[in-house]
Amino acid sequence: MKKFVALLLAVLMVASATLCLAEVDPNRRTITIGLWWDIYYDSTHESLEDDPSYSGTEADELRFNVVKEIEDKYNVNIEFVNLTYTGVQDSINTSILAGTPDCDVYLVELGWGIPAAMKGYFTDLHTILPEDSDIFTKQTVLSGTTVAGGEEVYFFNTIGMNNTYPLMFNLQMLEDANLEDPRDLYERGEWTWDKFIEYCQALTKDIDGDGVNDQYGFCGYVNDVMNNLTLSNGCTIASGETEQFSSEAVGECFQLVQDMYTKYKVCVPYDENYDSASDSMRVAFMNGNVGFSVGAVWILNGQGAYSPNSEAPLEFDTVFVPWPVGPHGNKDTNALMQVGSGNSYYAIPVGVEDPALVYNVFYDYQNYFHDDTSIRDDEETLWWWISETGKEEEYQRANFDVQLLCLTRPQVDLYEALGVDVDWLPLLKGEVTVAQFQETYRQQYQDGLDILFGK
């Protein structure tokens, strides 16, 4: 009885609250975004100082003002709701399935967002937006990503700086070898795996004639290398329900890397100590005797390559270029940045009323800079990403542009999150064939995906 009375009271309260609201504005809708931290600003905030980290920047003010603009333009409120990490997952798995999503937009991690998308929980943006939308063209505000080799875009996020891993090269070493700048080759569509191997062979030298090479074409930490070779060959290892570790395209990547070590012998000998390889193979490029390596701002910064306060800055110029295109790849469509299971993206659940409106509200909210990318890419804020890759502004700017290009072409690959412990050394040393190597791990990747997708 008590429960019944309580329920009745609650119903009455809700009804009266609704009536009160009705007097204010009967048509005003609240667009809710469910996530697991607090975002500033939204319609619940009354002043700039509501954000405890408010620092008085122009961007802060624009973010605050855009809320009011959206409220007026769409007659909606916008509210970010911290559901907790567990709560977001529970809300997705219960309310979307019931056909009444708790929120209009969710932030998800791809590790559990992709299985939910495969179950049909999220809206393909192609079904609600015109094909000339910014997200499918310039990606000034939001960038989308496809999964499982499909064309559907369920996941989107803001364009923001993140670690990218283009190829980097020692400009002076290539010039000394009379090799054309790979960036020019890339522009002409001639920057291919074959050309890359050709360059590596030209750069690998025994300069002092003691029978041991002392200049190499390439060095890289194998995990970084495989992440990027698969992108360059237009393939993934595990981005959908079926593993592609055993696919022909991925096999070509394995063959290339094995050939680089055993057939062409153009690589710095691989560090066989698993613990130290992730450091030693990433920084060997700084020694000045390596032509190409996997580039990243944090790697260069970590070695003080061009930091203003570096005690021993590099004397040569480092230049970023997209990876060469593999036989299954395509310069114009290859993804240039791998995102994994821990990367977060937004998605609109199926069952939301007027999802196009929801998207437009979210888009306008994130476009607080009103298409003025100089605010989005404020140099003071992004200076680290710009300045740490070169001593000359010419190369800093060029390398930053390559990073931006990579950011617009993300590709999901979950293979590093499936708990498969791959021993790459037998492949690099030629102790196993590519086919044997694929067979060794194929089932483990499939088992991992089966668990992930709840099979």
Add this chain to the structure above:
Amino acid sequence: MKKILVVLLALMLVMSVNAVCGEEAATVIDFEDDCFGFAAVEKLVGNAGDAEISIGEFNGSKALKVTVPAKVPYVTVGLDALAGEKAGDVRTIKMDIGLDNAEDGKFYAVSGNLIMYYGTEDTAEKTGWSVYMAKKNPYTVTATLSDAAAFVAGANNRVTVSKETDNYVTKKNGTPVTFYIDNISLLDAEGNALPLNSKGVYEAPAATGKDLTNLYALSNAVEFPGFSVSAGAWAQNGLDMPQEIIDALVPGSVVEIEFESASGDMWIVMPDSAAGWMRVGGCGNGTDYVNNSKSIAQVPYELIAQFCGEDKATWGARMQCEASGDWQVYSVKVGTLNKIPALKGFVEFPGFSTSAGAWAQDGLEMPQETIDALVPGSAVDVEFESASGDMWIVMPDSAAGWMRVGQGTDIIAGGHAYITYEQIAELCGEDKATWGARMQCEASGDWQVYSVKVGTLNKIPALKGFVEFPGFSTSAGAWAQDGLEMPQEIIDALVPGSVIDVEFESAGGDMWIVMPDSAAGWMRVGQGTDIIDGGHAYITYEQIAELCGEDKATWGARMQCEAGSDWQVYSVKIGQR
């Protein structure tokens, strides 16, 4: 009419019995009978708060009310107590969890875990729960054991409800919200609700093992006989020092006090010192070492010497204890201090789980991975229990002869014995090829070894003078960062020699910090290089300075945490070595 009266009387009788203490065969525990003896607050985990459980009103009916002033509450429901012999049939636990609004009258989401301890070896599985929207408050949460796991009747199997994330604490740094547990049911494999006994009683096991956080490990400890005294706040009490205590007080030694005090602090007083009446340690200046659970304090010899002089003959006859709140001291010991080791990148010695009587040896042939892991700087970590408290290893086939290694010289801490590579090499020779095939364990009392590992040895820093990073309790997914702007007291505490102590849990056991606004760039600090032990990650000032530069003014406003798997941080504090 009579029949109606009889029925009514019977109903009233049943209702009154229930009001005293429950029916025995209900399938749902709704707490209307005020009984909750089957539930208890656990404090075995380092981040456990002083939760209290009672019967409260929620949503128009009675429920188990859980209040916690800070940190994480762990409320356990004993399956034997609730389901008796049917405990082994339980597959799914179902309950309603409801939240009070926070102090500001608003709803804030919370989340936690349902931790299911199953089988005979206390193995655990957990499932997350969350009450995340006001319109879904209370919310029914369920946890189902995986197919490979099974509860066992009579094996103390249980389900613990923890509340790990509280958005009111995270966002407003407020008092954690009170939550309520109601309508508990236990389902079998077919989904049938099992009969439950609301009068069953579950006894939470006493905390075992000492909390050695922030402390040194003690070896060769000498007990101060009879030192079990108490006093009020700012009052001193103690004893004359016997000769064995005076003898044990040598450079490198430490006075260890097991205590309880209302204020959480404790120090010693040397009232007869020739240098004058002296307080040593504590008293708000944070010069002694106190563990996280405020139950053990350590005062190094050097600190006493600093106040009372180098010549201990002038320290006077008595040693006393004191605290700023009412206090009780249970024991005082003096021993040699050792930094508590922690292993990194270890390899397990497969199958090394054995036992033997006093002075008997038992062990196994060393597999290649164990031999490979034995390199300079490494150590053997023996997890053990022994009647005598000691443990060492024996290399029976060494070319240098049958060798006991670490007897009386290894570091014993928290149920682990650590024997270094160098100790083995000293007795068995530098060439490990001559150490022989087998490794055995031995102790001077009956012993049991649970595991043996070999890894790189790191020393966990003992810390003092903590400054708490206010409100740093947060969580995020794998490779996601979250944190706060550093308040001035934290910036001030970050000085050379200081250490950041992050109390955390992460699925992969890793944790590091991120300095996102550093002038030197966005920086991960301590990733793979910090010391991780017992749910704490230790990152040194020097590690930050190496990446972000010597000038901390350039480190930026924020400090964040991150891990390679889903993570939760309970607290961050800065301590001094």
